[in-house]
Amino acid sequence: MISAPPAPATPRVRRLPLAGVLRVGRPSDIWFKPALSVIVSVAPPNLLLLALGRLDLAMYTMAGSLCALYGHNRPYAARARALAWVVLGMVGGLAVALVTASVTTGAVVPVAVGALLAAAQKALCDATRIGPPGNVVLTFITSASLFAPQTLGQVPGHLALALAAGAWAWIVGMAPAPVRPHGPERRATAHALNAAASYAESHREDPHGRARAAAAAAVQAARHTLLSLGTRSTGTRHALERLVVRAEVALAAPADTDPRRLRDWARGLRGTGRIPQPQPGAPQTEADELLGTDAEPAAPHRAWWHHLGPLAPIAARTALGCALAGYASLALGVGRPYWALVTAASLYQANLALTFGRAVQRVVGNLAGVLLFAAVVPLAHLGQAALVLCCLAFNFGAEALIGRNYWLGNVCVTPMALLITEFAGFQQPGRLITERVADTVVGALVGLLAGVAVTNRRVADRVEPALTAVERSRERTARLLAEPAPAPAALEAARRGLAAALTDLRATVDAASGEWWQRALPQERVMRAEQAGHRTLAATVRRQGLHLDGDKATSTEGIRP
DSSP states (O other): OOOOOOOOOOOSBOOOOOTTTTOOOOOOTTTHHHHHHHHHHHHHHHHHHHHHTOGGGHHHHHHHHGGGGSOTTSOHHHHHHHHHHHHHHHHHHHHHHHHHHHHOOSSHHHHHHHHHHHHHHHHHHHHHTOOTTTHHHHHHHHHHHTTSOOOGGGHHHHHHHHHHHHHHHHHHHHTTTTTOTTHHHHHHHHHHHHHHHHHHHHGGGOTTOHHHHHHHHHHHHHHHHHHTTTTOOOHHHHHHHHHHHHHHHHHHOGGGOOHHHHHHHHHHTSTTSOEEEEOOOOHHHHHHHHHHHHHGGGSOOOOGGGGTTTTHHHHHHHHHHHHHHHHHHHHTTOSOHHHHHHHHHHHOOSSHHHHHHHHHHHHHHHHHHHHHHHHHHHHHTTOHHHHHHHHHHHHHHHHHHTTTOHHHHHHHHHHHHHHHTTTTSOOOHHHHHHHHHHHHHHHHHHHHHHHHHSOOTHHHHTHHHHHHHHHHHHHHHHHHHHSSSOOHHHHHHHHHHHHHHHHHHHHHHHHHHTOSBOOOOOHHHHHHHHHHHHHHHHHHHHHHTOSGGGOOSEEEEEEOO
16 A cells, blocks of 8 residues: 655645756766767768858758757657658748748847747647657757848758758668667666666655656656557567566556566666566466557557647747747847747746746856856867867767756757857857856746746646546456456556556646646545555556566566567
């Protein structure tokens, strides 16, 4: 039984947290992949332009090259589609920006267009769940392009450069596929196993359910990764699915779990060797697991555009915050208002508490970054070759560090952005630093004010449906458990449905709890629903005979990928 202290009533006005905002965490398992990919994607076009003496065109090739940052957590078939859409989205946004720059004078209209583009990019990236780096890179490129000197006759050529570099970025993103074709899904499964092992080790010391929520999110991510493979049924997919089932079982019955066994399986997924296989259970149990694997892709899934409605408040915050930040920067006489616009666009998260934390991280990272820029600018000004090499180094550093904490990555992002402005010609460092600091502070403050002004009440409206879904799913599962001989496939489907509903409820409550002005949330009902759901999950696992005590040994013999 999971116990938790009674939750106090949720206040309407919530305090914005500071604790842990700047804490440096562990790097992601694949931190080096986006870092290396962006170097391989950016370097050839930049070096070619350097050799041709046209480094002033690098902004357009970088628009396509930076698409290599996306999709590293997706299986390669899904990654191919995602990267293609990212490239098309980047080129489409760039086209709007360049045409706007060509037909307008002054900065008033470009700021408005930039704010609308930023809102659209934020909504689309969140709705499609494209993953890091989200909308920030897209907004950075399109916002900067709005203020680049441009004529309509130049637009097709500049878009062609971006599209060619984007095609190269697509090739870079897909390059590991022949060497390790199942790498992404193996990593996702290993992460789920490790997260489940951590929860099994600490579940008695997790009264607030944070470890369980993190493990459940990792398990759901692994399942979605496998589902993105489509309806194709393979031995590799079945083997990974069995391991994800074991991670799900560990969440439902942590006391019956051997964390070392989970970690052994996770280690066995490294490289390209055989996929570890748990000791086979009863033939019917194995058949039920595979039945669930094959049937689940056929289940209806909501298309990405159905997520746009709930994201309307976040999009409104982004549009308002970016517009106000850009106009405030213009009022202060700063020559590059797009820096303030991008700062505001980078802040907005699922709720105001997370947005506030991101604002602190952005300001701290940018202030440290301008100091680093001041230190390296003498080296970068030795020549254009040194400038390109410095930018490449900061590209790598940004992607290597940003996974540990957003502010740490910004320490490298800031000097990189400042150096990119010098591709067309060296500028006065003091002026660049002053403008960057001013735009960072203005963008963060105005962006936060917009977040306060536009209250996301819809996030609280989703708590009640999520609660109802958990209660109905638990009741359905309990009815099956009460039957003398429930259909194994039905029981398996009920277990997975209840696990998914509990994960969705926790994510919804966490998002609603971070809004600063909301009606009180039904915390006691949420606590009771989660406790009852977890107990039902544990009973279902034991009824199915899936608990890990039945695995007599860890087998490293398995299915070759």
